Amino acid sequence: DAGVIQSPRHEVTEMGQEVTLRCKLISGHNSLFWYRQTMMRGLELLIYFNNNVPIDDSGMPEDRFSAKMPNASFSTLKIQPSEPRDSAVYFCASRDIGYTGELFFGEGSRLTVL
Amino acid sequence: EDQVTQSPEALRLQEGESSSLNCSYTVSGLRGLFWYRQDPGKGPEFLFTLYSAGEEKEKERLKATLTKKESFLHITAPKPEDSATYLCAANRNTGGFKTIFGAGTRLFVKA
Numbered sequence: 001d002a003g004v005i006q007s008p009r010h011e012v013t014e015m016g017q018e019v020t021l022r023c024k025l026i027s028g029h030n031s032l033f034w035y036r037q038t039m040m041r042g043l044e045l046l047i048y049f050n051n052n053v054p055i056d057d058s059g060m061p062e063d064r065f066s067a068k069m070p071n072a073s074f075s076t077l078k079i080q081p082s083e084p085r086d087s088a089v090y091f092c093a094s095r096d097i098g099y100t101g102e103l104f105f106g107e108g109s110r111l112t113v114l
Numbered sequence: 115e116d117q118v119t120q121s122p123e124a125l126r127l128q129e130g131e132s133s134s135l136n137c138s139y140t141v142s143g144l145r146g147l148f149w150y151r152q153d154p155g156k157g158p159e160f161l162f163t164l165y166s167a168g169e170e171k172e173k174e175r176l177k178a179t180l181t182k183k184e185s186f187l188h189i190t191a192p193k194p195e196d197s198a199t200y201l202c203a204a205n206r207n208t209g210g211f212k213t214i215f216g217a218g219t220r221l222f223v224k225a
Contacts, residue, residue: 004157033213042217043158043201056212091157100145100211103203105157 002026004094006106014114018080021109023092025073031095032075033103034067038088049075061086082113116141118204120216127223130191135219137202138184146205147185149178151198152218158201161187192223 005024013019025032033048047057052069060067064083069075079086089110093103121136139147146165150158162171164180171178175196177188187200202216 031211035215043215045212045214048212093157095211100205101163102148102150102160103158103213105159107155107157 004092004104004106006090006092006109008109009107010110010112012112012114013082015083016081017113018078019082019086019111019113021077021090021092021111023075023077023106025075025092025094026104027073029094029096029104030072032069033093033095034075034077035091035093036088037091037108043091046077079111082111084113087111087113116204116206116214118202118214118216120200120202120219122219123217124220125222127189127192127221129193129223129225132188132190132192134189135187135200135202135221136184137187137216139202139204140183141204141206141214143207144204145207145211147180148203148205148213149176149185149187150201150203152201153198161200189221192221194223194225197221197223 007022031050034046035043037043046059047067049069067077089108091108093105095103118139146163148163149161152158162178167182169180175190179186199218199220201218203213205211205213
């Protein structure tokens with residue numbers, strides 16, 4: 001089975017531009033997490049969904065960030081407008097909703113905002 | 115506030131030199147304590163889950179243990195290929211199961 005798939009793997013953009021990161025869940029998983037990782041702050045939970053419904057978005061930094069699950073297998077994280085402080089590696093991870101076990105992570109999207 | 119704290123931030127060992135990594139947690143409604151390994155440029159990869167105090171899990175040179183306040187990852191006779199960042203995470207029941215991570219311990223094992 002394919003794992004969690006993220007795109008793009010690398011994104012370099014200029015301040016003020018819109019950035020969209022994409023994530024495809026593992027087939028059969030219906031819980032989706034977005035994390036951001038930096039050297040200073042480690043792995044921060046931004047938002048998570050169960051069955052396409054956002055459960056906790058308290059980690060979303062500000063209104064410039066938004067996340068959606070248009071269907072059960074796909075999610076997007078959008079930053080508009082982007083700022084240099086948004087530079088980080090963004091990971092998505094999925095899990096079976098009925099299972100309290102481990103998360104399965106994608107390879108991450110490294111974002112650099114100039 | 116829920117918190118997962120790992121120490122030390124970095125650990126340098128000689129090959130064969132055993133040691134332990136610490137993870138202390140204050141999480142209400144804990145439903146699982148996890149250890150992950152992360153290699154540079156990769157996503158975290160699952161190692162162990164512990165659910166109750168006193169529980170232990172082993173895999174090759176790694177053993178994870180859990181008490182009511184902390185977890186340890188013991189590394190016995192490490193090899194250079196064990197060099198990675200080790201992350202501790204806690205599941206909290208908030209209606210869903212929210213997983214929060216510690217900052218990690220960067221392990222360097224020198225041959």
